[in-house]
Amino acid sequence: MAAPDFTPDQLEDFKEAFGLFDRVGDNMVAFNQVAAIMRALGQNPQNKEVNEILGNPSADDLANKRLKFDDFLPMLVKVNQMPKGTLDDYVEGLRVFDKEGNGTVMGAELRIVLGTLGEKMTEVEIDGLLQGQEDENGSINYEAFVKHILSV
Missing domain, CATH: 1.10.238.10 (EF-hand)
Incomplete structure (x- = not known):
């Protein structure tokens, strides 16, 4: 998936950072790691915003559900487009x-x-x-x- 806001080099960096959070080796990360990955990539979303983007998962889903990079990237795009404080x-x-x-x-x-x-x-x-x-x-x-x- 190509994101118009990001260069190919950025996308490669994002994929690499995403991979660092893959603790199982299945090219996926847990829902509860999404906010940390976004922050590692220079974003600063509130936990509330990340939960909304994830569909307001339960605590059990946060700990156990996993997502692929292709599902994560649109979430990162959404956070990147959110208004930032000046x-x-x-x-x-x-x-x-x-x-x-x-x-x-x-x-x-x-x-x-x-x-x-x-x-x-x-x-x-x-x-x-x-x-x-x-x-x-x-x-x-x-x-x-x-x-x-x-x-x-």
Whole structure:
């Protein structure tokens, strides 16, 4: 299946990455690996979006159903076409936590937000994300932080 959004080199890379998640050797992956594969390929879908694309499978289906690359590719195309947040969207979202209006948020507060709201992150993920971002007062310049995240 050819996807108009992707070059032949990209398709080859996608197929190779897909194959890395094939734990059984049958050229298929489990439903519960689809989100991880998409993220490994540079996408950032929410788990809710992936579940919708998969047809809202049960927990049992997530763990046991498998799909082929030819079935995965249209899902990747769909995720790739979803609207992405912009720098301004993310900065505006963090501005809510800027109590002093000085372009910074407290690192401790951001840690709580990242660990409790939306798609919750683990402490290890949060530590990795915020490493080197806090100044000596524990504050984070959120515009620089968002630029850093979007560049990774």
